[in-house]
Amino acid sequence: MAMDKTFDATEAEARLYAAWEEAGSFAAGANARPGADTFSIMIPPPNVTGSLHMGHAFNNTLQDILTRWHRMRGHDTLWQPGQDHAGIATQMVVERELAKAGDESRREMGRDRFLEKVWEWKQQSGGTIINQLKRLGASCDWSRNAFTMSGAPAAPAGEDGNFHDAVIRVFVEMYEKGLIYRGKRLVNWDPHFETAISDLEVENVETPGQMWHFKYPLADGRTYTYVERDEDGAVVFEEERDYISIATTRPETMLGDGAVAVHPSDERYAPIVGALCEIPVGPKEHRRLIPIITDEYPDPEFGSGAVKITGAHDFNDYAVAKRGDIPCYRLMDTAARMRADGASYAEAAELAVSVAKGDRTLSETEADAVNLVPDDLRGLDRFEARARVVEQITEEGLAVMVPPTDPRLGTGAPVAPEEGGEARDEQLVPLIESKPIMQPFGDRSKVVIEPMLTDQWFVDTTQIVGPALDAVRDGTVEILPERDKKVYFHWLENIEPWCISRQLWWGHQIPVWYAPNPAGGTDWHHVCAPTEAEALDKLRVLWGDDAEFRVTADEGAALDLFRAYIDNWTDEGAIRQAQGPKTIPVFRDPDVLDTWFSSGLWPIGTLGWPEDTDELRRYFPTSVLITGFDIIFFWVARMMMMQYAVVGERPFDTVYVHALVRDEKGKKMSKSLGNVLDPLDLIEEYGADAVRFTLSAMAAMGRDLKLSKDRIAGYRNFGTKLWNACRFAEMNGVFEGHRTQDRPPRATATANQWIIGETAKVREEVDAALGAFRFNDAANALYAFTWGIVCDWYVEFSKPLLDGSDDAIAAETRATMAWVLDRCLLMLHPFMPFVTEELWGTLGTRDTMIVHGDWPEDRADDCVVPAAEREMAWVIQLIEGVRSARAQMRVPNNMQVPLLVSDLDAEGRAAWEANAALIRRLARIDSLTETETFPKGTVTIPVGSATFGMPLDGIVDVAAEMSRLEKSHAKVEKEVAGLDKRLSNPKFVESAPEDVVADTRETLAARREEAMTLETALARLRELG
């Protein structure tokens, strides 16, 4: 049956993938030889809400190439797939679905029912990306598909697994080792989702903003002389001031200021350091006073050089506040509205002032309880509050005023009279600079992130960072490319505590239970345990065996229960003496763990830890992690820390960090730009093989790749080329009765010997490239070999051999071609799994599918025949010379021409004789005649020491031939001159390596010979001309 002219990817891909799955081809250990090395690779788990984008396609193509390559080599291979539960994203998706369906909201239905809905959604839609990865050809062991929420308490049937237990166990163990603690720290707070989020989930975007300048009056009517000096110390400005000037982009946070800071070296403010100043907002009678302090943080060059310090709402300020022991006053609630809780502003302000004056101190909790939002601003949205604050300050005359022509006012400012503007009254306006500011946005919610002081759980990363750093420093773990090590080190060397709690419902609930403290006090006592029963046991130790606990839904319910019989629960005596049944309320921490905390356990969790499974012993530590640069610290570094902290072992040997896929203009693909290329669309249009090959051919280490459809089409054509080479072979009976051969056939024909050697050479090249993660080198080597050598030359060479009269040679050529094409298919399989599998199955008799084919091990040393290599190089040079001359002399394509030759040496003669048939066919030569002298109108073609000539008298244009030869001659002469110059430099001969010198000499000799031939030819033409 004749093959089609092209490969029908659409039809074949699903069929072939199904066949692989049916046969269990991707199962862990499939195709492994006894005692083989193991190779394991963990998929970076895509979000369960995710769908395949170009980054996934790239990342997984690379993983699949390595996986298929190792599997074919007979290694015990595992590619472990799975998804992570993506707390915030999934919760968002499900909430949106509920809203769309007109269902109750999350809060209305409550935690348990909402989680049921999430699981329902997961079971219905959570497999999207799996099917998309299959479209790409990913050869994961899907039977082992993992999920970071598997085995969670509410998980429905079919969602069992070890992950929940693993996560909880790690939390408890780390807690018990003192690696996890609860504390109040500044975190990125998403006011829309009302949860802490990680740095990764924050996008800093430059947005047009404004900077207001306000006066903070000095307390008690104090004044000082404000002096500005130029570089030489000369006074350029001097005035008496009763205030300090502050610039801010967020006036609403002034309400929570704890101090004003200036740089210790800033002489302008030296006279007032230590003094108190007034926050110029809030009711006049309760103005708060705050101290002026020094800190290294303020930049004297920026703004006025003085910075207001709002520890509870800014990361830099928080650090200053910590250093200077400045209280942090939280101003907003979880939705970023101005707080409306607690005592009146009058009381709060009074308290704050006594703190500022040093009359009393506040604990963190006490400070947090103080609500310094003036009564009229309470409950307002933060942006509304901003407007009101600005308005109030300006009304009071405490905004810094400037002439309307001040350049800082921006483009809207009128032109000064001296610059051609109209003269006007000396009316001053508030200084409001318009300038771009970097603002943090939630990547999911798109609202402005608020730094917020909240109670959270933290991993004390400084305690576990050591081994993670050492492993990369000493080479136990390799990070490629080299430069990404710097990113890794930089982040880990400056590591911050890791906030692992999230105020979400979808996730692993923190295994901590709270109960009143029998010793009294305002804070709950907490215990950490894997289960509620064990937590209660621990509480029983504290409360006595007879204590009766009741686990309540939340903190509120616990308080209600407790207050029902104890008025003052912070008083130890009251607790101890309580009458009646001692029902102790207990509630579980409502928060869940950061998704990254569970993904941090991915390498061991997917292999069944904490059980001591066979897979864990076989595949851990894993071989390679392939991931994007954007999560080096968020995921790679955390896996390193956690694997060492939990099992004391590296998670992987090598981390290969790949770059970003961009659009053809180099822009990051983003939905808002509309430049997204959907890999599934591309697979539809060009086939998965073309998409994969494009990505691998462009995967130069550490470089972003700009993807264009033209490029993909080019590689689709490559698949067609391969297909048609096989089609040609098939039509010539090459695969009739063919069985896969391990060893190359014994070849006598030079062309056959040559191609066998070339095949072995490319095999070594591909293995070396893949071993070094140089995917582009491997792909390009295979492309150049398959198209440029096999199709362009070998297939052409084979034609006269197959058609010839020598049956033995024809048979040998068929065997060689079958072997070579098999090699192409095998080596291309990791890159283009579908078309190679299809061809493999179509041609010849096979013991296994190519997915389990034996990866070639041919060695160039065994296969290359140097004489054949030289001979074919000579043949190719001759053919190209003739073709080039013909084209330039405009010899009609279908015209057979005679060929003359002089100075043919023995080797050349042998080469001609052995390959006459194919030279004649490919160069369209009808005869070869040896001669001493070329007749008039002969075109000259130098090949080695011989000079070939095409007598084209009457056809040839002498002038054209002259210019053709002159051009070649000039080029050769230029080369000769360069080489000669080099060789005549004694220092070159002394210092360059021997082989380089020898090579140079050889090249020079050859070029000289060629130049002479050309000179002779030119001289002859001149005589005739």
Added chain:
RNA sequence: GGGUGAUUAGCUCAGUGGUAGAGCGCUUCGUUCACAUCGAAGAUGUCAGAAGUUCGAAUCUUCUAUCACCCA
């Protein structure tokens, strides 16, 4: 502001010290029996600029310019 990287053919990019390559595009020619998703031939470069190290620099060093990304 700090860090990292880039700048090579018209475009997109390879190229870790030995005198520059690929794909696409472009020009010319070609439907004969694998393939027009093809074949043959061809043109195109001060390797961003300057200085240095070296027998020799696209490659190493320094500076400059421009761009990109990450972090503040």
